[in-house]
Amino acid sequence: MARHGGQILADQLAMRGVKRVFSVPGESFLAALDGLYEAGIPNIVCRHEGGAAMMAEAYGKMTGQPGVVLVTRGPGAANAASGLHVARQDSTPMVAFVGQIARDHRDREAFQEVDYRRFFGPLVKWVAEVDQTERLGEYIARAFDIACSGRPGPVVLALPEDMLSAASEMADLSVPARLPAEATQAQVSSVLDALKQAQRPLVVAGGPHWSDKAAADLARFAEGFDLPVAVTFRRQDHMDNRHSHYVGDLGVGMNPALGQRLRQADLVLALGTRLGDTATDGYTLLDPTAQKARIVHVHADPDELGRVWRPDPGIALPAPAMLAALSHVAGRPGPWGDWTAAARADYEAWQRPKETPGTVKMEQVISWLSAHLPEDAILTNGAGNYAAFLHRYFRFKGHGTQLAPTSGSMGYGFPAAISAKLENPDRPVICLAGDGCFQMTLNEMSTAVQHGANVVVIVANNGRYGTIRMHQERTYPGRVSGTDLANPDYPALARAYGGDGIVVADQADFPAAMERALAAGCPFVIELRLDGEALATGFTLSEARAMGQRR
Known part of the structure; x- marks a missing residue:
């Protein structure tokens, strides 16, 4: 027909x-x-x-x-x-x-x-x-x-x-069946042989194809071999952050101690990640032109292997397929027990909140969310200084709980939250956004209302493009241009669309605001009134300016 x-x-x-x-x-x-x-x-x-x-x-x-x-x-x-x-x-x-x-x-x-x-x-x-x-x-x-x-x-x-x-009158084309990829014994043995020769190994997990099973397999493999596991930028849900072998994320604003461990590692087992400039701090922690660590690179795209790094070996396979095999190998811990324990201790220390100025403090907001949200809650974000608080202080508990752009795109968090809520209507979905980030896509509020995506948006309002301002103050101290923002009344704007919202100007009011937001039957915006001096680095804008003046 x-x-x-x-x-x-x-x-x-x-x-x-x-x-x-x-x-x-x-x-x-x-x-x-x-x-x-x-x-x-x-x-x-x-x-x-x-x-x-x-x-x-x-x-x-x-x-x-x-x-x-x-x-x-x-x-x-x-x-x-x-x-x-x-x-x-x-x-x-x-x-x-x-x-x-x-x-x-x-x-x-x-x-x-x-x-x-x-x-x-x-x-x-x-x-x-x-x-x-x-x-x-x-x-x-x-x-x-x-x-x-x-x-x-x-x-x-x-x-x-x-x-x-x-x-x-063309006929429909059937969808072909695909057999899942499986690791060969030779591929598994090559990984195990590399581990035998290591003193300071570091597993770096990232990239696509992840699942609940892959996350569980990664944890089982890490436990069995007593290996420290880092994840790449905005892939923190690849492993339960509460696990004793999880040691943090190699992303923007990474823990400096973790960065040094990547620099000191003699074996990097890269699972699914490309090990790009973000994970390596602009190729300073690992240098492709003077590669010192042995890199065992497992990646689904054979063209990626050897493109930047000299892998030894390079294994063309989705990372979860390799982990499925490795998780069933009897554990063989090496001489790196103290190395792994110290890496975890570094992560725990990095998680202790560093106080920022103001009556609303992002480090306390994120710590509260981490401690009180259901384990299956989905958190989304775009880009901005606020996101570094999320990366540092929130512990992602399972796969599928983090939606964020490794590309660093502003405006991503809110559309992603709508999509997540449509796919998971029974799970809490919380979007973290800065005032600049949110204004790039907040017109999708009407999409959320129309299609019943009752998400919670937490807007970190500091009246500026915070990350750009921070770099501006360091590079051109006191010469402010193009980084200040005029903002609407976000809760009023949400109500105009058919949602609801509230302003939080005192930290003590945040828990009650979250309870109200999670119980709302419509999209809900919590506007956090932040001190413009606060930065995720732990410094203030004034201190960033002073650092620039001393250069």
């Missing part, structure tokens, strides 16, 4: 188990909207393509299945690029369908015409334009396969509107 391209698209999505799509509608893909209606796939209509793309990315990060976003041509595609960048740097499977001008109008700079192969080429894993309706299923299948293969990432398919509205 003949179907138009939009119906073919929706039927292929349904066959692949797509639960929902995120979109901002456009006339260039009306046929796709009609197909979604016919197939009964929920369409989460958003207020900006950047927010829609970030919601789709968050879905992919949570589930391991490609998040799907539909946006229109030209400006819509350009707006969505921010979420695609997150997916690329975070190794998240994602498929973006972009409306396109009619095929017979191409190469005339028609209304909103963009060459998507050139525009998205450096940003995504693969980009293509579908010219024939009868090949639509083939392209969709390839898009999903590429999004999930090797190192996962985003894929873009451009859909000319006349192709999408044309009819075809």
Whole structure:
């Protein structure tokens, strides 16, 4: 039976188990909207393509299945690029369908015409334009396969509107079964042999493909071999932070003691991580040009092995597959017991709150959240000085409780929270955002209200872009430009959208505010009135300025 391209698209999505799509509608893909209606796939209509793309990315990060976003041509595609960048740097499977001008109008700079192969080429894993309706299923299948293969990432398919509205009798393509990856005995033995020769090993876990089982396998492996485990930037839910062998995160604002352990390690077992510039503090803790530590690198993408580091060996395998095998090996602790215990002690010391100025203190806010939220609560955030408090003082208890961009994208936390709540309606979802970060995507409040995503947003309001101001004061002390912010009344704004909120100006009022927020039947904003001098580094802005003046 003949179907138009939009119906073919929706039927292929349904066959692949797509639960929902995120979109901002456009006339260039009306046929796709009609197909979604016919197939009964929920369409989460958003207020900006950047927010829609970030919601789709968050879905992919949570589930391991490609998040799907539909946006229109030209400006819509350009707006969505921010979420695609997150997916690329975070190794998240994602498929973006972009409306396109009619095929017979191409190469005339028609209304909103963009060459998507050139525009998205450096940003995504693969980009293509579908010219024939009868090949639509083939392209969709390839898009999903590429999004999930090797190192996962985003894929873009451009859909000319006349192709999408044309009819075809093409049959649906079945979804092939995939056998899970398994570690070979030789691969496992190579890891064990490297451990036998180590004195100061450090496991560094990160990257995609993680699961509850992988987190449990990592803990079992670490226990059996008495190994210290660090995680990379914003991958803190890869292992229960309360575990005796968890030693912290190698991210922005990392514990200096942990950074020194990475520098001193004679063996780095890198599981799933690329060991990029953030984890290595700009390649100063590990230097690719003068590599001293032995690096055993386990990564799903064979092209990643040897690209920056000289692995010995490099193992092309998803990290969870290696851990599944290692977790069943009888433990063989080496001569590094004191090294592991000291690394954990460093982490415990780093967790002790360092007081900041003001009547509301972020270190106490995060400590309260860590101690009182249910263990399955999901925390999201974007980027800003406030996030360093979360990284330092919150203990993530299980996989799937952290949604944050390793790309450092501001504005991510709120769309991600909406996506998380839609996927997990019975779990508390809390978004941490700065006043600058939240204002980038707070228009999605109407998306949250419309679709019943009752998230809690904690806004750290210090009246400035705090991280940039901190660097500004150190580099150009006393010369403030472009970092101060005018802010709305956030609770009033939430109420205008149909949510609710409260201002907290005293630390003693925060617990009651959180109880009210968690019990609310609508999106709820808690605005924290912070002292503008407070910084996550433990210094104040005045001290940062003084450090700059002494240079």
